[in-house]
Amino acid sequence: MSTPETKRGGLPHQPPGNTLGKENYLNASRGFLSWALTLDHKRIGLMYLVSILTAFLGGGLAALYVRTELIAPGQTLGDADMYNQAFTLHGAIMVFLFIIPGIPAALGNFVLPLLLGAKDVAFPRLNLASYWLWVCGAIFAVISLATGGVDTGWTFYTPYSSSTTTSVIPIVTGVFILGFSSIFTGLNFIVTTHKLRPKNMGWFNMPLVMWALYSTAIIQVLATPVLAITLLLLIAERAMGIGIFDPALGGDAVLFQHFFWFYSHPAVYIMILPAMGIISELIAVFSRKHIFGYTFIAYSSVAIAIFGFIVWGHHMFTSGQSDLLNMIFAALTFSVSIPSAIKIWNWLATLYKGSISWDTPMLYALSFIILFTIGGLTGLFLGMLAVDVFLHDTYFVVAHFHYVMFGGTVIAFLGGLFYWWPKMTGRMYSETSGRLSAALIFIGFNLTFFIQFILGSQGMPRRYFDYLPRYEFYHQVSTIGAYITALGFMVAAYSLAMSLVRGKLAPANPWGGNSLEWHTTSPPPLHNFEGEPRSDDPYDYGDWKWDDSVEGFVRKDAEATA
């Protein structure tokens, strides 16, 4: 018989609720195939995590190449072709291989069934298929690189993409396959949310991250097929000369943009909604206070998912579409700003009178509030027709979407990663290095991208290999910011890597959360829970209190019965 305090082979002090060295999902079976063919959502989530982080590294290196090239006008590292391929690679990798699957497929896969108190997702085999489709898509991206690269930009605008001599077909095939990977995850999450909720968990007892993942899944299933069709048409045009988008073949170049943004605008919400969900969790848990305005936050996620489908034309204000369409799309675009604003106010109200921890996940969450505010407010500039015409395709737009995608989604992803890390690995990271990473990334990010708002308002066009001398200073500052950001990521990677080597063992509930994943051990057993967990209000933290001896939170009633 062993007690929780037993020290085992080199492990440091083991708090109750920690299962390292005992039975857990990580050691339930061994060998390569036990991972490659696993049906366990937690293992699939981890495989996704490692894979998308590898993609993120690739996309990040491409970004550093781009920023370094731009440190001076003229040629710095390579020629214009190299530069065009580098920014295409950066965009395509970050969007399709990292940020779309990022939160849902990696973090979401791990936590969604845990949040539900379920054993797994509804369709474990579909889940595994989704992962391997991702790998297939990634292989096609590598093939396109090996066969000469692509220089179309991640948007594949026709007729450039139908006429360039670079490897468009492999990468488009890759994106097509990745689309199915995304659809599979979405389908799985929809069914899981509907069917696997425990008996006493109604829709309005779900943690808000589930509302976000659910809304995301709906968009994934409804919007992604349109991208798939569009890409098939593009392949047909290139491979068989069927005129669809290329005016030289009798096609319509702007039609492609309608099709493309009909998917890619909702895809922006595939990227940001799960991030908002994570922030709702982090803000509440690290304030030890019930989330404010649960119903409004939940409905705002659904509203964003719906409005997201009817605003795609705002990417095309200068494309030559009719003035009437421009007016309609501009008006609809502003509708998206309302639910986003609602979330911000509710998060601030949650902080009010809270017990605000400065742990790493919370620092990321607070960064998110500020950065997403900037990203959202600068979106208002771009929704105003006359102002957008001036700013369209300048660095202002580049800065705006990086504030939303990076300042928003990537920051929330990191917050979520540090938050659930102890649950995934059973280890704590060092708060010192974690906080340092949050600070460095915050500073580096703002240095890189805030100056790009000024650059864009001065008229600097995007996707420029070379630029007029008057823009040089801004580009230099931006490049230095990029290096600081990269340093921040290295510190974050170091923090997590060191935690695996010599991190303290994590208790079941290090943060005092009350959603169901904190009701099981760290890491969880193969089937997630011993017995059926009882769900109550996920934001009522009253049942948990801090315990110095476990350096985490324990249930008050557990102590009473002990």
Add this chain to the structure above:
Amino acid sequence: MIDVLASILQRVISIPAGIAAAASERVWLPRSVSTFAGDIDFAWDVVFWLSVFFFVLITLITVYFMFRYKRRTPDQEALPAPDHHLPIEIAWSVLPLGIVVVLFWQGFAQYVNMATPPQDTYEIQVSAMKWSWLFTYPNGAVTNELHVPIDTPIELVMTSSDVLHAFFVPEFRVKKDIVPGRYSNLWFEATEAGDYDLMCTEYCGKDHSAMLAKVTVHEPGGFEPWLKEESDYYNKGWSMEEIGEKLYNTRGCKTCHSVDGVNGTGPTFLGLYGIEHALVGGGTAVVDENYVRESILEPQATIVAGYDPVMPTYQGRLSEQDISALIAYLKSLGN
């Protein structure tokens, strides 16, 4: 590698000078030099100051709460506070709605002005191609820099002979995509004489960032003499070689074909005439009059080995006389 690092280091060292230079200019927006630029800047100012207000408000609240309610001991609990409050939530959902209606209206009203050209505009045809601009004036004159009279509404009728491009002059606050297979229109009225930068803002491949041109706004009375001077190559007493050189410089040839022996996107013109080319797909061709003519009018018909088929056709954009002049120029570059 070392020299790259050295140049990067040198750039970093020069940054303080850059700060001083940047501080002496306006931070946001370039000068406004068109009749509607001022209105657009007003719309910008509205949304700018509104954003500054909300950014400062939200950041101050966040940072204040972060310090005011900081958790001092791990067991510190939150203070009692409500977890919902319907009137407040309705207020902060509805009030922003009013604000965005104002923003939409500001943006739309100014846009309508930009989108509707006045009655009597001076029309200039714009042809965009990888990677140069061609401007055709009502009297048939063609240039690759844009010249316009001051205080005159100018309407551009634009088309592209290959891929998407876009016309953008920051000081005029105008931008419009140029789409192959259709015309797009744009108008502006410049209010200050001088030279401004025209930039392509729709990604169009390798030399996208080099697809620049100057826009010269002439003082009152300066435009017509310039146009007259510019108009007629064949009555200036120029030789065919000189006319060919002028066409070479203005019609986009020089973007891809050098005359200094360095091959670019296309083969150099230096010593090209009379040599024998290897072709893509096998075979050879001698560069003679007929070959040059075919290459200009049907550039995809024969492709020289080692090059991509990227050249747009000049069918309808160069007269037979122009082609003869270009051939004469090519011959003058030797073989």
